[in-house]
Amino acid sequence: MYAQRFLRPVFSREGEPRVTDFQFLTVPKIYMKAGAARTLGDYLAAESSVSSIFLVTDRGVREAGLLDNACASLSAAGVKVTICDDVVADPPEQLMLDMTEKARSAGCDGYLGLGGGSSLDAAKLLAVLAEGEQDLASMYGIDQIRGRRKPLFLVPTTAGTGSEVTPIAIVTTGETTKSGIVSPVLYADAAILDPELTIRLPGHVTAATGLDAMVHAIEAYTSRHKKNPISDALALKALSLLSAAVPAAYDDGTDLTARSDALLGSMLAGQAFANAPVAGVHALAYPLGGIFHLPHGLSNALVLPYVLEFNALSAKEQYAELYTHLTGDGQGGDESRAGKFAHYMSELCERVGLRQQLRDLGVPQDRLSDLASDAMKQTRLLINNPREISYEDALSIYEQAW
Numbered sequence: 001m002y003a004q005r006f007l008r009p010v011f012s013r014e015g016e017p018r019v020t021d022f023q024f025l026t027v028p029k030i031y032m033k034a035g036a037a038r039t040l041g042d043y044l045a046a047e048s049s050v051s052s053i054f055l056v057t058d059r060g061v062r063e064a065g066l067l068d069n070a071c072a073s074l075s076a077a078g079v080k081v082t083i084c085d086d087v088v089a090d091p092p093e094q095l096m097l098d099m100t101e102k103a104r105s106a107g108c109d110g111y112l113g114l115g116g117g118s119s120l121d122a123a124k125l126l127a128v129l130a131e132g133e134q135d136l137a138s139m140y141g142i143d144q145i146r147g148r149r150k151p152l153f154l155v156p157t158t159a160g161t162g163s164e165v166t167p168i169a170i171v172t173t174g175e176t177t178k179s180g181i182v183s184p185v186l187y188a189d190a191a192i193l194d195p196e197l198t199i200r201l202p203g204h205v206t207a208a209t210g211l212d213a214m215v216h217a218i219e220a221y222t223s224r225h226k227k228n229p230i231s232d233a234l235a236l237k238a239l240s241l242l243s244a245a246v247p248a249a250y251d252d253g254t255d256l257t258a259r260s261d262a263l264l265g266s267m268l269a270g271q272a273f274a275n276a277p278v279a280g281v282h283a284l285a286y287p288l289g290g291i292f293h294l295p296h297g298l299s300n301a302l303v304l305p306y307v308l309e310f311n312a313l314s315a316k317e318q319y320a321e322l323y324t325h326l327t328g329d330g331q332g333g334d335e336s337r338a339g340k341f342a343h344y345m346s347e348l349c350e351r352v353g354l355r356q357q358l359r360d361l362g363v364p365q366d367r368l369s370d371l372a373s374d375a376m377k378q379t380r381l382l383i384n385n386p387r388e389i390s391y392e393d394a395l396s397i398y399e400q401a402w
Ligand SMILES: NC(=O)c1ccc[n+]([C@@H]2O[C@H](COP(=O)([O-])OP(=O)(O)OC[C@H]3O[C@@H](n4cnc5c(N)ncnc54)[C@H](O)[C@@H]3O)[C@@H](O)[C@H]2O)c1
Pocket: 058, 059, 060, 061, 064, 066, 088, 089, 090, 091, 115, 116, 117, 118, 119, 121, 157, 158, 160, 161, 162, 163, 166, 167, 168, 169, 170, 178, 197, 198, 199, 200, 201, 202, 205, 209, 212, 296, 297
């Protein structure tokens, strides 16, 4: 089903012809419009036969009033809405099972995720779990979902994860491990993008989620096996949009142009990494979220400069290309521009308040080895990194970030 794994790496061996062969998947429909939430009911009525929808979100999104227009519009279109606002950041497995019970007893014929990545990931899984054909425990990893899902629509309220266009859902398993479920079944029927929903996103969330999106684009552009011409084009466009829009939206949350560009950029980056998967930065960021509950985007930003420096040995051409793409500066060799790219990203993190050290965020030095051990478990991500990361390498990166 997920034929990409049969394709050969884009990085060909020396002397072999470099042949372009790839597969690209995404959601079938993407609808973007400022104010789209206000006509969501009409959109759903036109695009589907759903008559009662299970709306998956978190309390923060609900209390920010972000459901109001969407719910009014759905009711006006004759769609019955059951709201479940139980989602918490990085949803734990038990919570997913509890929500599954609620979803099944509500008996809805469609699912709507409206919120940040945590809400969208939960909605994606619930649309599958509601069918009752397979246990959650057997879905982890790549391509393990068998069977169907209910109709699924996703409306992001952060400009970060790109979850609205990815076939991925992240669940916290055990006490601390962030485990991924990756399957084409998780591609939604439609992603609906309304930048107005992101206007009241606080500055620090804007910064962290925006950096998450930039890391998606960077890691897709250097992804070891499945990087392809479409993911490259999407990553480049995403980075141009996000590098300007994230600082602008951080400075002025009401700047609708910046909000629109950031939302578009995060969606394009999502399409890129859905096909050319993320790597070392995410592998080292996940344990920070799992063990210390640091927000996903902040976790990425904390390790980003050091992973870029580490990777530069193997990915200097791509980093140099990204640097020239973002700045127009083509002076110097690849190595020098790759170094400048790491510096550029580090300065951008600083500009939006994300240049912090692990020691200031409650991470004790004697837990760095636990972080490195946990990072080694992220084999799904580590295999995509342009340079192999050993336990010692991971520990050294955490020490630099500490
Ligand atoms: N599926 C994927 O492809 C993918 C990719 C990357 C990350 N993730 C996962 O997504 C999760 C992170 O998602 P996230 O960064 O979007 O954060 P989130 O969904 O955890 O939300 C963070 C906080 O922001 C609040 N919030 C969301 N939108 C708001 C708005 N418009 N105004 C005010 N407050 C708002 C929420 O209430 C919450 O308190 C992690 O679990 C991560 O592992 C998934």
